[in-house]
Amino acid sequence: MPxxxxxxxxxxxxxxxxxxxxxxxxxxxxxxxxSVVAVVSAMSGVTDSLIKLARQVADKPTDREMDVLxxxxxxxxxxxxxMAIHSLGSKAISLTGAQAGILTDGIHTKAKIANISPRQIRxxxxxxxxxxxxxxxxxxxxxHITTLGRGGSxxxxxxxxxxxxxxxCEIYTDVDxxxxxDPRVVPEARKLxxxxxxxxxxxxxxxxxxxxxxxxxxxxxxxxxxxxxSSFNTNRGTIVKxxxxxxxxxxxxxxxxxRNQAKVTITNVPDKPGTASRIFTTLAEANxxxxxxxxxxxxxxxxxxxxxxxxxxxxxxxxxxxAVAREIGAGEVKRQKGVAKLSVVGIxxxxxxxxxxxxxxxxxxxxxxxxxxxxxxIKIAVILDEVKIESAARLAHExxxxxxxx
Amino acid sequence: MPxxxxxxxxxxxxxxxxxxxxxxxxxxxxxxxxSVVAVVSAMSGVTDSLIKLARQVADKPTDREMDVLxxxxxxxxxxxxxMAIHSLGSKAISLTGAQAGILTDGIHTKAKIANISPRQIRxxxxxxxxxxxxxxxxxxxxxHITTLGRGGSxxxxxxxxxxxxxxxCEIYTDVDxxxxxDPRVVPEARKLxxxxxxxxxxxxxxxxxxxxxxxxxxxxxxxxxxxxxSSFNTNRGTIVKxxxxxxxxxxxxxxxxxRNQAKVTITNVPDKPGTASRIFTTLAEANxxxxxxxxxxxxxxxxxxxxxxxxxxxxxxxxxxxAVAREIGAGEVKRQKGVAKLSVVGIxxxxxxxxxxxxxxxxxxxxxxxxxxxxxxIKIAVILDEVKIESAARLAHExxxxxxxx
Numbered sequence: 001m002p003x004x005x006x007x008x009x010x011x012x013x014x015x016x017x018x019x020x021x022x023x024x025x026x027x028x029x030x031x032x033x034x035s036v037v038a039v040v041s042a043m044s045g046v047t048d049s050l051i052k053l054a055r056q057v058a059d060k061p062t063d064r065e066m067d068v069l070x071x072x073x074x075x076x077x078x079x080x081x082x083m084a085i086h087s088l089g090s091k092a093i094s095l096t097g098a099q100a101g102i103l104t105d106g107i108h109t110k111a112k113i114a115n116i117s118p119r120q121i122r123x124x125x126x127x128x129x130x131x132x133x134x135x136x137x138x139x140x141x142x143x144h145i146t147t148l149g150r151g152g153s154x155x156x157x158x159x160x161x162x163x164x165x166x167x168x169c170e171i172y173t174d175v176d177x178x179x180x181x182d183p184r185v186v187p188e189a190r191k192l193x194x195x196x197x198x199x200x201x202x203x204x205x206x207x208x209x210x211x212x213x214x215x216x217x218x219x220x221x222x223x224x225x226x227x228x229x230s231s232f233n234t235n236r237g238t239i240v241k242x243x244x245x246x247x248x249x250x251x252x253x254x255x256x257x258x259r260n261q262a263k264v265t266i267t268n269v270p271d272k273p274g275t276a277s278r279i280f281t282t283l284a285e286a287n288x289x290x291x292x293x294x295x296x297x298x299x300x301x302x303x304x305x306x307x308x309x310x311x312x313x314x315x316x317x318x319x320x321x322x323a324v325a326r327e328i329g330a331g332e333v334k335r336q337k338g339v340a341k342l343s344v345v346g347i348x349x350x351x352x353x354x355x356x357x358x359x360x361x362x363x364x365x366x367x368x369x370x371x372x373x374x375x376x377x378i379k380i381a382v383i384l385d386e387v388k389i390e391s392a393a394r395l396a397h398e399x400x401x402x403x404x405x406x
Numbered sequence: 407m408p409x410x411x412x413x414x415x416x417x418x419x420x421x422x423x424x425x426x427x428x429x430x431x432x433x434x435x436x437x438x439x440x441s442v443v444a445v446v447s448a449m450s451g452v453t454d455s456l457i458k459l460a461r462q463v464a465d466k467p468t469d470r471e472m473d474v475l476x477x478x479x480x481x482x483x484x485x486x487x488x489m490a491i492h493s494l495g496s497k498a499i500s501l502t503g504a505q506a507g508i509l510t511d512g513i514h515t516k517a518k519i520a521n522i523s524p525r526q527i528r529x530x531x532x533x534x535x536x537x538x539x540x541x542x543x544x545x546x547x548x549x550h551i552t553t554l555g556r557g558g559s560x561x562x563x564x565x566x567x568x569x570x571x572x573x574x575c576e577i578y579t580d581v582d583x584x585x586x587x588d589p590r591v592v593p594e595a596r597k598l599x600x601x602x603x604x605x606x607x608x609x610x611x612x613x614x615x616x617x618x619x620x621x622x623x624x625x626x627x628x629x630x631x632x633x634x635x636s637s638f639n640t641n642r643g644t645i646v647k648x649x650x651x652x653x654x655x656x657x658x659x660x661x662x663x664x665r666n667q668a669k670v671t672i673t674n675v676p677d678k679p680g681t682a683s684r685i686f687t688t689l690a691e692a693n694x695x696x697x698x699x700x701x702x703x704x705x706x707x708x709x710x711x712x713x714x715x716x717x718x719x720x721x722x723x724x725x726x727x728x729a730v731a732r733e734i735g736a737g738e739v740k741r742q743k744g745v746a747k748l749s750v751v752g753i754x755x756x757x758x759x760x761x762x763x764x765x766x767x768x769x770x771x772x773x774x775x776x777x778x779x780x781x782x783x784i785k786i787a788v789i790l791d792e793v794k795i796e797s798a799a800r801l802a803h804e805x806x807x808x809x810x811x812x
Contacts, residue, residue, distance in 0.1 A: 016462035056422035058493035069485035087464035
């Protein structure tokens, strides 16, 4: 029987009633003629409660014990879901990460999957069981419990799908799929039937937080197709897979926006080796996460360097850059909050020079000033005044013909 | 370094503050020059919450999944306690039942320990770690998670103490030790310094619920001495070990009482093979737990059979015994609630015929009527009117010279 791996996040299994709903959905999938592995997260809120408990007994809980603690969250869910399926008359068995053969390295709280030995899962599937696997966790060769860090349950599902060569991996979340733009901003936004791994990565890193990048990268590496869909309805979601290049009509797949950005510009940076490195090493050491970096060609021996970050990160910088600017003989450090990023995403856009022109034209016509521009193989990102971001998104969505009736 | 195994129950680790207290106590024990293994239960209330959750997804949760679910309770505690010890500056490592090498049979929810492979524990002790082991749980040879049923954490502690030949096993509870009688009933009751395994068993089965019988039996079988003491103070508790027979002054060790008993008498039971069996098979099939059974010698071909049980069990019987009585040609079935049991416990009392006489005499003098009598090797139990049980306990305690200043 073809295998389907399903992953249910914390909201989907957030209470007993929802667990029973998931149980019904899993059973339906099996009854439709599939083998089923369901990967589940901790019930929403549970992980936070456990972290809070830990902080009450230790200022800095050890990573190893944090993993032992947090792993109980998913273990609770697998047991409850297996019980629920059993109570509805089907055969199910729960497996912790260790029991499911998820082998990881020993980097506690953010372990990487080293290998999967799906012997147990395969055995139970062959015996007609629905396998319920704890996401987010594994064990080392030495038998220590590990967790995979943020987005770990998605990773578990995709890794199991890869190891067992599943027909499909379904990622159930609280969103319906991937849209051409956020429907709360652009009411005409359309759900995409398919999207390429790289496009989803760019959408994700640009604010459409459907999935963590590492899970998408893992799926891409092992060519695991997966579907992002909602556990609260039965609508088809969006299938993420490798898309053939060169189809004229899918040059632009979607628009993604990210609010609450901040922009920093250092003026008159001397154009000599090592100055940019000095700036960004300082930021890295302060754990400031930088997004877009723009440096234009040097005029008269100096240049301006600009970069953006999440608005909340700006506080971390404090006066550190002023010192660096003085040290390297640069001008002033300008900080600006209240900007936002708009990204136009689509594979193959690089070979279509018209895309950038069309974006700039529609924004210009709409009176939206572009403060920074950054491009990649499959993305054009512009930094705008935050108050203009919604109208900019609607303008671009319209210009690229992304609406449902386009 | 000599090894001490400590066991902390759910109340002792009931909140973060108490976990930190336990951490301090464990560290003190290590600093006093011992290797330490601490076995812990789930935080009080946690197991009940998990059971409640299970009932919300399934009317009859499967035993296997119940074990997966309940095992998270102790896993949470071991992680928190290890963190707490670490935060106080000492080395600790948590081990689930499986990691600690607790191998059990496959009878889920009431598994029996089949074997202990203390290789991991020994390794970490040699490296100077305090080992924190999850009580109540283990795994089968096939890698399924199991739980040991009621009193399982005590059993884990005593089994580890046996496997590692510990110098002492300390069972921390919310009582101070084992007393000659319940101090709430007999203010003069005295804490015992030592008690024999068999005496504790009789005290336990007679209402002094310090520990489950199976843990005491296990300790007796493997000759593991253990101390029952409180985690809320530093008083010495009561040491349970094999006591040499024949010391005149310890014939009677204590008095234990059990309230809320019920008595059933079936009159005129024909004295022929199979009648008693017919009665008690019926009761066993209805899961009624019987305590004392008394049948006197047959007079004129018929006899009366009486037995006692917990008062709450009486409801279960309903009319089933009337049918049985008719079938075997017996007389009527008399039910009586509101009785209680008083037991006088002590090894060697069998060879001291004066014990029974002294008990009956002191009760008679005090105007307490004895309804049933049952004796064993180390116990004399009498069934009394429940309203008389406290005065009876005081009379017996006095008569056997058990008071502190006796």
